[in-house]
Each structure stands twice: as C-alpha cells, then as structure tokens.
Amino acid sequence: MRFFALKGSEKLGAAAARALAIELDPHEERDFEDGEHKARPLVSVRGKDVYVLHSLAGSGGASANDRLCKLLFFLATCRENGAAQTTAVVPYLAYARKDRQTKARDPVTTRYVAQLFEAMGTDRVVTLDVHNFAAFQNAFRCESVHLDTRKLFAPLIGKLTGDLPVTIFSPDGGGVKRAQLLKEALEAETGREIGFGFMEKRRSRNVVSGELFAGDVSGSAVFIVDDMISTGGTMLRAALACRERGAKTVYAIAAHGLFGKGADALFESPAMDRIVVTDSVDSAVLAKTGYPKARLDILPIGRLIGEAIRLLHTQGSISELVGIEG
Structure with a gap:
C-alpha cells in the first residue's frame, strides 16, 4: 500500500497514517509562476494499492478548484506509473451542494466532478458526510464509500446534555434524513427517547425564506445538525428560532467547518452555546485560532479515516464503519 496526503491536508493525513501505524509516503509538489503545477510520488507505485488524501475546501490561498485539479492530476x-488501484480519500468533497437543477439551465456539478475522477482512472472515492448521500452514490460509476460521523458525535451529545431532554433538529428540509439517522443512533445508544424537529428554508438568488417550524424544543437541549457550516447563517437562523420557542441550550454540530466570510456572527451570538465540527478541513483549525473566544470544539477524524483505509486495503467489512446496518 502507498498513502499520500497532498499539501494542505498533511495534518489530517499524518493522523490517519498514525492510526494505520505507517508513515505518509513522500511526494513532490511544485507550483510554477504562471499558476500551473506538477506533483509526483517519490516512491514507486507500480503494482501498489494507492490512497491519496486531499480535502477540497478552499483555504490558505488554494481554491477548491486548485485542490481538485491537483488531486485529479496526482x-x-x-x-500512469503503474498503480494497481487508486483511491481518492476526500473528507470534504467540493461541489457536492449542486447535485440537481433547481433553476433553468443549472449545472449538475456533482455529476461533473464524478466524471472527472472517473476520467483519471480513479477506482474508488471515499468521502465524509457528503451534502446529499443519494446524489453522491448516483453520481459516481466507480466505487463510492461514504463515511458517517454519527458515532463520533453521539458520545459528545451525551456529555453536553446532562439531565435535559434532547432534541435533534435539522435547520432545513434537505437535512431531515441526516438528523433522523442521528436521532435513531442516539436512541439505540442511550435507550432514551430523543425529540426531533426541523425548520423550513428556501433559498432563491441568495435570499432565504420559510417560516415553518416543526417540533417541540421547549426546555430541551437542542442539537442542530448539518453536513457543513459555511457562513453560519443557516445554523444561526435555526438557533434563534429554537431559542424563541424555549430551548434551554442550543448546539450546532457539523462534519465540515468551512467558516467563510460572515461566520463571526455565529461565533459571537449568545443564541449558540457551542459549535462542534471535525478537522476534515483546515479552515476549522484556522477559525479556532482566529476566534480564540469562540465556543468551538474540533473532533479529530484521523482514526476514522485510517480505519476505513485499513478495511478497504484488507478487503474487510466496512458497513458498520460507514453507518450501514448489516
């Protein structure tokens, strides 16, 4: 096996390598003055089962496009140099949000990205808490593996809750299934009855609307669940609505903390008791440094990634790890 982590994903790659009890394999990356680049492995990959890790959220001067192109070329x-099999390990998969046409002549970018991976001869794509699980599976013709964070978040929810009743809440209709799965996982683990709720959200030309609120959150510890936090507007909108309806505490949990422009409003709002994300992207760690007073926790996923790679390499059963019942 060979395991590489491209520039910008080295820390997560190193954590996954430690979980595998191996070292990251060396490679070279060179950027040219005109914006082009080249990258190559510095060890032989001929006949090897090759894993390449790179998270595709833009940060640190590299856009999502830059990172995607570098990963594809590598x-x-x-x-090209004889690898028996190549697996792209992409904790955050760019362009997963645009998975269908919602306006005339819209792109279906998720499918285009899948076609790019397949054109490079990629055998398998592994990702974490993608925006739309069904769209992800349907977009790819190569093997697709979707890792699940429910088992990471469930113990933390138990610690934060105390004796309060718990409600799992989706900030929009599109995330209802994700929230329901977390609710079921918590009930199975704790034996407690867990509440559920969601809020209506429609976005058109970057204007958000929708007032429907379903669920009883009064006196509860509310956990607002999403796949990502970008500007934080969706999370904050849901948190304020829950507070208005009597929520005792409100937490935001998401796999990917992108924390783009405007996220400071989320960090500073008293409506949010704590924000919990993973280290799937560098921007989460940068936010922790940039907003030292922010109530932000970052859960490591290196062990989860490493275990997934081990099972895939040894052809072990991965169903429990990815969150699918046997």
Whole structure:
C-alpha cells in the first residue's frame, strides 16, 4: 500500500497514517509562476494499492478548484506509473451542494466532478458526510464509500446534555434524513427517547425564506445538525428560532467547518452555546485560532479515516464503519 496526503491536508493525513501505524509516503509538489503545477510520488507505485488524501475546501490561498485539479492530476500520475488501484480519500468533497437543477439551465456539478475522477482512472472515492448521500452514490460509476460521523458525535451529545431532554433538529428540509439517522443512533445508544424537529428554508438568488417550524424544543437541549457550516447563517437562523420557542441550550454540530466570510456572527451570538465540527478541513483549525473566544470544539477524524483505509486495503467489512446496518 502507498498513502499520500497532498499539501494542505498533511495534518489530517499524518493522523490517519498514525492510526494505520505507517508513515505518509513522500511526494513532490511544485507550483510554477504562471499558476500551473506538477506533483509526483517519490516512491514507486507500480503494482501498489494507492490512497491519496486531499480535502477540497478552499483555504490558505488554494481554491477548491486548485485542490481538485491537483488531486485529479496526482491520481492520474499514480495510474500512469503503474498503480494497481487508486483511491481518492476526500473528507470534504467540493461541489457536492449542486447535485440537481433547481433553476433553468443549472449545472449538475456533482455529476461533473464524478466524471472527472472517473476520467483519471480513479477506482474508488471515499468521502465524509457528503451534502446529499443519494446524489453522491448516483453520481459516481466507480466505487463510492461514504463515511458517517454519527458515532463520533453521539458520545459528545451525551456529555453536553446532562439531565435535559434532547432534541435533534435539522435547520432545513434537505437535512431531515441526516438528523433522523442521528436521532435513531442516539436512541439505540442511550435507550432514551430523543425529540426531533426541523425548520423550513428556501433559498432563491441568495435570499432565504420559510417560516415553518416543526417540533417541540421547549426546555430541551437542542442539537442542530448539518453536513457543513459555511457562513453560519443557516445554523444561526435555526438557533434563534429554537431559542424563541424555549430551548434551554442550543448546539450546532457539523462534519465540515468551512467558516467563510460572515461566520463571526455565529461565533459571537449568545443564541449558540457551542459549535462542534471535525478537522476534515483546515479552515476549522484556522477559525479556532482566529476566534480564540469562540465556543468551538474540533473532533479529530484521523482514526476514522485510517480505519476505513485499513478495511478497504484488507478487503474487510466496512458497513458498520460507514453507518450501514448489516
């Protein structure tokens, strides 16, 4: 096996490598003055099962486009140089939000990205808490593996809750299934009855509307669940609505903390008791540094990624790890 982590994803790659009890394999990346680049493995990949980790959220001067292009080219380079199999390990998969047409002549970018991976000869794509699980599976013709964070978040929810009743809440209709799965996982683990709720949200030309609120959150510890936090507007909108309806405490949990422009409003709002994300992208760690007073916790996913790679490499059963019942 060979395991590489591209520039910008080295810390997460190193954590996954430690979980595997191996070292990251060396590679070279060079950027040219005109914006082009080249990357190559510095060890032989011929006949090897190759894993390449790179998270595709833009940060640190590299856009999502830059990161996607570098990952695609590196995977193709490994295939060009005799790799028996290539797996893209992409904790945050860019362009997963645009998975269907909602306006005339819209792109379906999720499918286009899938076609790019397949054109590079990629055998398998592994990702974490993608925006739309069904769309992700349907977009790819190569093997797709979707890792689940429910088992990471469930113990933390138990610690934060105390004796309060718990409500799992989706900030929009599109995330209802994700929230329901977390609710079921918590009930199975704790034996407690867990409440559920969601809020209506429609976005058109960047204007958000929708007032429907379903669920009883009064006196509860409310956990607002989403796949990502970008500006934080969706989370904050839901948190304020829950507070208005009597929520005792409100927490935001998401796999990916992108924390783009405007996220400071989320960090500073008294409506939010705590925000919990994973270290799937660098921007989460940067936010922790940039907003030292923010009530932000970051859960590590290196062990989860490493265990997934181990099972895939040894052809073990991965169903429990990805959150699918046997």
